[in-house]
Amino acid sequence: MAGSRPLVEMTGISVAFGPVQALEGVDLRLYPGEVHALMGENGAGKSTLIKALTGVHPVDAGQITVQGEPVAFSGPAAAQAAGISTVYQEVNLCPNLSVAENLLLGREPRRAGRIDWRGARRRATEVLGRLHLDLDPSSPLDAHPIAQQQLVAIARAVEVDSRVLVLDEPTSSLDASEVEELFRVVRGLRDDGVAILFVSHFIEQVYEISDRMTVLRNGSRVGEYRTAEISRVQLVSAMVGRELEVLERLDRAPAAPADETESPVLRAVGIGRKGAVEPVDLVVRPGEVVGLAGLLGSGRTELARLLFGADRADHGEIAVDGRVVRIRNPRTAIDAGIAFSSEDRKAGGVVGDLTVRDNIVLAMQASRGWMRRIPGRKQDELARRWIELLDIRPADPDALLRNLSGGNQQKVLLARWLITQPRLLILDEPTRGIDVGAKAQIQALVAEQAGQGTAVVFISAELDEVVRLSDRVLVLRDRKPVAELAGEDVDMDRVMGLIATGGEAGA
Amino acid sequence: MRELLRKPIWPLAALLLLNLAVTPSFFAVHVQDGRLYGSLVDILHNGAPLAITALGMTLVIATRGIDLSVGAVVSIAGAVTCTWIASSPDPASPGAAIAGIGLALGLAVALGAWNGFLVARLGIQPIIATLVLMTAGRGLAQLITDGQIVTVNNATYSGISGSALLTVPVTVLVAAAVYALVALVTRRTALGTLVEAVGINPEASRLAGVRSRTIVWTVYVFAALCAAVAGLMISANVHAADANNAGLWLELDAILAVVIGGTSLAGGRYSIAGTLLGALTIQTLTTTIYSVGIPPEVSLVFKAVVVILVFLAQAPKVRALLARGRRPAGPQPPPPAAPVPGGPVTDVPVEKTGSSR
Numbered sequence: 001m002a003g004s005r006p007l008v009e010m011t012g013i014s015v016a017f018g019p020v021q022a023l024e025g026v027d028l029r030l031y032p033g034e035v036h037a038l039m040g041e042n043g044a045g046k047s048t049l050i051k052a053l054t055g056v057h058p059v060d061a062g063q064i065t066v067q068g069e070p071v072a073f074s075g076p077a078a079a080q081a082a083g084i085s086t087v088y089q090e091v092n093l094c095p096n097l098s099v100a101e102n103l104l105l106g107r108e109p110r111r112a113g114r115i116d117w118r119g120a121r122r123r124a125t126e127v128l129g130r131l132h133l134d135l136d137p138s139s140p141l142d143a144h145p146i147a148q149q150q151l152v153a154i155a156r157a158v159e160v161d162s163r164v165l166v167l168d169e170p171t172s173s174l175d176a177s178e179v180e181e182l183f184r185v186v187r188g189l190r191d192d193g194v195a196i197l198f199v200s201h202f203i204e205q206v207y208e209i210s211d212r213m214t215v216l217r218n219g220s221r222v223g224e225y226r227t228a229e230i231s232r233v234q235l236v237s238a239m240v241g242r243e244l245e246v247l248e249r250l251d252r253a254p255a256a257p258a259d260e261t262e263s264p265v266l267r268a269v270g271i272g273r274k275g276a277v278e279p280v281d282l283v284v285r286p287g288e289v290v291g292l293a294g295l296l297g298s299g300r301t302e303l304a305r306l307l308f309g310a311d312r313a314d315h316g317e318i319a320v321d322g323r324v325v326r327i328r329n330p331r332t333a334i335d336a337g338i339a340f341s342s343e344d345r346k347a348g349g350v351v352g353d354l355t356v357r358d359n360i361v362l363a364m365q366a367s368r369g370w371m372r373r374i375p376g377r378k379q380d381e382l383a384r385r386w387i388e389l390l391d392i393r394p395a396d397p398d399a400l401l402r403n404l405s406g407g408n409q410q411k412v413l414l415a416r417w418l419i420t421q422p423r424l425l426i427l428d429e430p431t432r433g434i435d436v437g438a439k440a441q442i443q444a445l446v447a448e449q450a451g452q453g454t455a456v457v458f459i460s461a462e463l464d465e466v467v468r469l470s471d472r473v474l475v476l477r478d479r480k481p482v483a484e485l486a487g488e489d490v491d492m493d494r495v496m497g498l499i500a501t502g503g504e505a506g507a
Numbered sequence: 508m509r510e511l512l513r514k515p516i517w518p519l520a521a522l523l524l525l526n527l528a529v530t531p532s533f534f535a536v537h538v539q540d541g542r543l544y545g546s547l548v549d550i551l552h553n554g555a556p557l558a559i560t561a562l563g564m565t566l567v568i569a570t571r572g573i574d575l576s577v578g579a580v581v582s583i584a585g586a587v588t589c590t591w592i593a594s595s596p597d598p599a600s601p602g603a604a605i606a607g608i609g610l611a612l613g614l615a616v617a618l619g620a621w622n623g624f625l626v627a628r629l630g631i632q633p634i635i636a637t638l639v640l641m642t643a644g645r646g647l648a649q650l651i652t653d654g655q656i657v658t659v660n661n662a663t664y665s666g667i668s669g670s671a672l673l674t675v676p677v678t679v680l681v682a683a684a685v686y687a688l689v690a691l692v693t694r695r696t697a698l699g700t701l702v703e704a705v706g707i708n709p710e711a712s713r714l715a716g717v718r719s720r721t722i723v724w725t726v727y728v729f730a731a732l733c734a735a736v737a738g739l740m741i742s743a744n745v746h747a748a749d750a751n752n753a754g755l756w757l758e759l760d761a762i763l764a765v766v767i768g769g770t771s772l773a774g775g776r777y778s779i780a781g782t783l784l785g786a787l788t789i790q791t792l793t794t795t796i797y798s799v800g801i802p803p804e805v806s807l808v809f810k811a812v813v814v815i816l817v818f819l820a821q822a823p824k825v826r827a828l829l830a831r832g833r834r835p836a837g838p839q840p841p842p843p844a845a846p847v848p849g850g851p852v853t854d855v856p857v858e859k860t861g862s863s864r
Contacts, residue, residue, distance in 0.1 A: 310714060334716040348714050353707045353775045358700055365697045366716040373697040416715065 005068065007032045007195045008053070008084070008164055013062035015048050020394075022048040025062070026221045028214055030164060030195040035186060037206045037227070038199045039239055040216035041407070041435030046199055049216065050166055053197075054086050055079040066164075085157035089169040091149045093156070095142035100124035102141050103156050127159045131185045147178035151185060158189060165189060166197045171205055172433055175295060183209050201433060203232060215239055236436055262286060263322050265423050265455035266338075268307060271316030276302040278480045279316055284424060284455040289446065291470030292459045293495050299479040300459050301343055304428045307457070308340035309333040310348075320423060334367055337423035341413055341430055343459070345406065349413045352402030356392065357383040359401045360415045367420065386415035391441060407438030414445065425449060426457040431465065443469060463499075467492050477502045515767070518817045519788045522795050529799050542671035546794065548679075554790030555678040556581070556737035558783060559685055560757055561764035563733030565782045566689075566726040568765050569706045571774030572626060572633035574727060577734035577761055579644025580618055581754025584611040584735035585742030586648040589657040592664060604663035611735050618644070619731025623724035641758065648750035658747040668744035678740050685733070690779055702726065706774030764789055767817060788817075 006029040015023040023045045030036050040046050051057040053064065055073025064071055066082050073079040076086070093102045100121050101108075109119040124137035133151055141149055150170055157165055167186070171179050186209060190196055200206055206213065207227060215222040215238045222238045230238075264283045272279035277299035284290045292300040306313040309327040318327050325336045333340070342348030351359055360383050361374050368374065374382075383397035390411040394404075401409060410430060417425060427446065431439040446469055450456050460466050466473060472486040475498040482502045485494060526533040526546065536545035560577050567574045591607035592598050618640060625636035670677050693699030704712045705719045713719050737757070742748050766772065767788055768781025792813055796806045819825050 308714075330714050331716045331718065340714065342711075342714055347708070347710055349711050351704050351708045351711050354700070354704060358704070362700075362704060362712075362717070363715045366701065366712075366718070368697075369718075370696050370698040370701050370722070373695065 004032060006030060007067060009065045010049075010053060011063050013049065013052055013064070014060045015052055015057055016060055021219055023052065023219045026216065026219070027224075028053075028221075029224070030197055031212070032163070032193045032195050033190055034211045035190055035196045035198050035209050037210035037213040038197055038216065039206065039213050039235065041239055041437050044216040044239070044435070045219040046216055047168070050086065050168060050197070050199065053079070054084055054166060080160065083161065083163035084166065085160065085162040085164070086166040086168065087150070087153045087157050087170060089172060091146065091153050093141055093149060093153055095140070097141060098138050099128075099135050099141055099144075099152055100137035102152055103127055103137070103159055107160070127155050131155050131158070131188060133185070147174045147181065150174065151182065154185060158194070162194060164195045164197070168199045169201070169433065171200055171202060179205060201435065203235065207232070239436055265321060266307070267319045269317050271303070271306055271313050271318060273302070273306055273311060273314050276311065276479070277306065277476070280474075280481045282474060284457060286453045286455055287450050288472065289450045289456040289458055289470045291466035291473040292457060292476060293463060293466050293473050294476035294499055298476040298499075300476050301428055302479070303476070304340065304426050304457060304459055307333070308338055308426055310340065310342070334363065334420070338426065339363070339417035339420060339422035339424070340426040341417060341428060343429035343432065345409060345413065350401055350409050353400060355398050356387070356401055356404070356412055357397035359412050360386055360419065363416045363420050382419055386419065390415055390445065407434035410434055410442065411438065414442065418449070422454065424455045424457065428459045429461060431460060431462070463492060463495055467495060475499060515769070515817065515821060516784060518767075518813070519784060519791055522788070522791045526795055526798055533798070538674055541674060542676065543674045546798065548676065550787065550790050550794050551679045552676045553794070554787055555682040556740045557757065557760055557764060557790055558682050558786035559733045560737045561761040561782045561786045562686060562689060562779065563730030564758075564761040565765050565768070565770055565777050565779060566702060567633070567730045568762070568770055568772060569702050569774055569777035570723050570726055571706050571709070572723065572726070573637065573762065573772070574622065574730045575634065575637040575758050576618070576622060576640035576644055577730060578754040578757040579641050579648065580615055580731050580734035581738035581741060581757055582648040582750050583618070583644055583651070584615060584738030585748035585753050586651040586657070586750050587611045587614055588664065588739060589659050589742060589748035590651050592659045592661050593657050598659060599661050601663040604661050607664070608739060611739060612732065615731045615735030616728055619728035620724065622731065623727035626727060627720040627723040645750065652748055652750045654750070656747050656749050660746065664743050665746050666743070668740050681736065681740070685736070686779065686783060693779070703775055703777065760789055763814065
C-alpha cells in the first residue's frame with residue numbers, strides 16, 4: 001500500500017509561542033492508504049503539529065507539501081479546500097440539527113438560491129452509505145449516542161472528498177464495541193486511499209489500527225517507525241525518553257493489607273440515588289486503595305459523586321472516622337475530610353483563567369472562607385512545593401491553568417486536594433487523556449498517598465490500572481454493585497468476568 | 508496603577524483634549540467658598556453615581572451575572588429617603604435625614620437579597636431575575652412617592668451632594684472611598700479570587716467547596732447597595748425624589764462602563780480600575796456633549812458614534828487590520844471588519860445621567 005510518494009510531507013516544521021518553542025524541526029510524512037499514528041506525551045507537540053498541518057497555527061520555519069506542491073494554509077478552510085479534514089476530540093457538531101444538516105452544514109446543495117433539501121438528504125444518504133453507517137439522515141443528531149455522533153463528524157469530514165483525514169483522540173469517550181465500529185470506518189477509508197493521521201493515548205488501539213507511527217518528544221521528532229517493527233516497550237521509552245523505572249516501580253506489591261480491626265475512614269451503608277446507582281455498601285480503611293471497576297454508566301462515577309455530595313444521595317448513611325455525617329453538598333464532604341477529583345477535568349475541575357497558584361490553593365482557600373485569605377507568601381510556598389513535587393510543567397505558578405497540557409492540569413487538580421490533607425481521596429479517572437509519563441507519576445502518587453495512610457477510592461476505565469493499584473475492587477454493573485474482590489482475588493480476568501457477566505458465571 | 512495603564516485610557520484623553528481645544532479654560536480648577544470648582548471637578552462630581560453603580564455591576568458581571576435593576580434601586584433610594592424626610596415631624600432635622608438614609612440603605616440590602624435569591628437560590632437567569640425588579644422597582648418608587656416629585660429642604664441631606672471636605676466634594680470622596688474599600692477587600696481577602704473562580708467555572712468552584720451561592724448573593728446585595736448610594740447622591744443633588752426619571756437607564760451606562768473597562772460580559776476576570784476609567788469616560792462624554800455644544804437632537808447619535816469607535820479600536824480584528832495596514836504591501840487583505848465585540852451594548856443609554864446636572 002505504501003511505497004508511493006507521500007501525500008503530505010512536512011519538513012523542518014518549527015512553531016514557537018512567544019518564548020516557548022512548541023515544535024522544532026519536525027518532519028512528518030503521510031502516505032495514501034495508510035493509517036499513521038502520531039504519538040507523544042502531552043506537551044510533546046502533537047496538537048501543535050496537527051494545527052500547523054491544518055492551518056490553525058502559522059509555521060515559523062519549515063515546509064508543507066501536498067502531493068509535492070508547497071502549500072501555505074491561511075486557515076482551516078484553506079486546508080480543507082486542499083483536502084485535509086480534521087475531526088477533533090470533542091464532537092464539534094450541532095446536536096439539535098439533523099444528521100443530514102450536520103453532514104452538509106455550510107455546503108448544502110442549493111437550487112435557485114434556496115437549500116435543496118431533497119438533494120441534501122440524498123447526498124447525506126450517499127455519504128453515510130459510503131461509510132456503511134445505518135443512520136436516518138433526518139433524525140436529530142442528539143438522538144444518537146456519542147460514538148455515532150463521532151462517526152457523523154468523520155462522515156462530515158470525508159464528505160468533501162478529503163485525501164487526508166486527521167483524527168484527534170477520536171476514541172477517548174468510546175467503549176470497546178464503539179471503537180471497533182470506528183476502526184471499521186477508518187479501515188474502509190484507508191482502503192479507499194485516504195491518508196489518515198491518528199492521535200490516541202491508547203497504545204493497544206494504535207497497534208491495532210496504524211501502519212506507521214511518528215513519535216514526538218518535547219517538540220522534536222524522535223523517529224518514524226513501522227508499527228509492525230516497534231515493540232510496545234520501545235515505543236513507550238521513545239515517548240517518555242527515560243527508562244521505565246517509574247512504570248516498574250508501580251508493579252511492586254500493593255500496600256500492606258489493611259488491618260481489618262482498624263476503624264474505617266469511610267463507611268457507607270446503603271448509599272444510593274434513584275436513577276443513578278442502587279444502594280451500595282462501601283468501607284475504606286486508612287491506607288487502603290479501593291477500586292471501583294465497571295463500564296461507563298455502570299454507576300462508578302455516580303457512586304463517587306454521591307460520596308462527595310456532588311449529587312445528593314436519597315438514601316443511605318455515610319460515616320467518616322466512625323462519625324455519621326450528612327453529606328448534603330461538596331462543602332460538607334470537604335469539611336468531613338473528603339476530597340474528590342472529577343472525571344470531567346474541564347467542567348468540574350479546571351478554572352482556566354486563574355493561575356496555577358490560585359488553582360492549587362482554591363480548595364484550601366474555599367474551606368478557610370473568603371475572609372481568611374491564605375497569605376501571599378504561603379501561597380507561593382505551597383505552589384512552588386507542589387509544582388516541584390508533582391513535576392508540573394511549566395514550573396510557573398503564574399501561568400494560567402488553561403495554557404497547561406491535560407496531564408499537567410490534572411496534576412494541579414491533584415495538588416489542589418492533596419494540600420488539604422484529606423482523610424479520603426476520591427479520584428475519578430485521574431489518568432484519562434493524559435500521557436504515559438504523567439500517568440505513571442499520578443499512579444505513583446496514589447500509591448504514595450495510600451502509603452501515608454490516606455484512604456483512596458480509585459476509578460478508571462483502564463482495568464489494569466485499577467487492578468494494579470487497588471487493594472480491593474468493588475465491581476459495578478448496570479448501576480448495581482455485583483461483587484467485591486480483595487487480596488489475591490483482585491486480578492484482571494476475574495474483574496473482567498464480573499463486569500461482563502455480573503458474576504453468574506464468575507467466581 | 509500598572510493595571511490602569513494597560514486599560515484604554517486614550518478615549519478619555521481624546522475627549523479631554525477635544526474639550527480643551529474648544530474651551531481653553533477646561534482644565535482650570537479654582538476654589539470658591541471652600542469647594543473646588545471647574546469642569547474636571549464637575550466630571551468627577553457628576554460621574555460619582557455612575558462610577559459607584561458600575562463598581563457594583565463589575566462584581567456582578569464577574570460572577571457571570573448582570574443586574575438590570577440598579578436604575579430602579581436608584582429611584583427607590585431617593586423616593587424612600589425624601590418621603591421619609593418630608594413626612595417626619597421635623598423635615599429639616601439631621602435626624603430625619605439620617606433615619607431616611609438608613610432606611611434606604613436597609614431597603615437596598617433587602618432588594619439586593621431578593622435579586623440574589625432569584626439568581627443564586629432559584630437559579631433564574633440573571634437578566635430575567637433582575638428584570639423583575641427593574642420593572643417593579645420603579646413602580647414601587649412611584650407608590651412610595653404617590654406619583655409626585657417629593658421635594659425636601661434638609662441641609663444634612665443636601666450635604667451629601669453639595670458639601671465639601673477639605674475643598675473636595677463629598678460625592679467624590681465617597682466614590683473614592685468605596686473604590687478604595689473594594690480594592691482593598693478584594694485584594695486583601697480571597698473574595699476577588701473566589702468571585703473570579705465562580706465566574707470562570709461555577710461547577711469546578713462548587714466542587715472545590717467554594718460557597719458560590721453566598722458569593723453570588725453577596726455581589727447582588729453589594730450592587731444594590733452601590734445603586735442606593737448613587738440614588739442618594741442623585742436625589743440629594745436636586746433636593747428631590749423623581750421616581751420616574753432618577754437613574755433612568757443608569758443600568759445601561761453602568762454595564763457600558765464595565766465593558767469599556769475591559770471586563771468581559773462572559774464573567775471571570777474583572778478590573779476595578781478599568782471600570783473607574785469606563786465610568787469617567789462616559790461621564791466626560793456626557794459633559795462634552797454640553798460643553799462642545801452638540802445640539803440635543805443629535806447628542807445620542809454622537810454618543811453612539813464615540814462608543815462604537817471605542818469598541819472598534821479595542822476589537823482584536825480591527826487592531827490586526829490597522830497593524831497590517833501599516834506594514835508595506837501585505838499578502839492578501841483580510842476579510843472586512845469583524846462584528847464588534849460588545850456590539851449589543853452600543854445602542855446605548857439614552858439620557859443624561861439622571862438629574863445629576
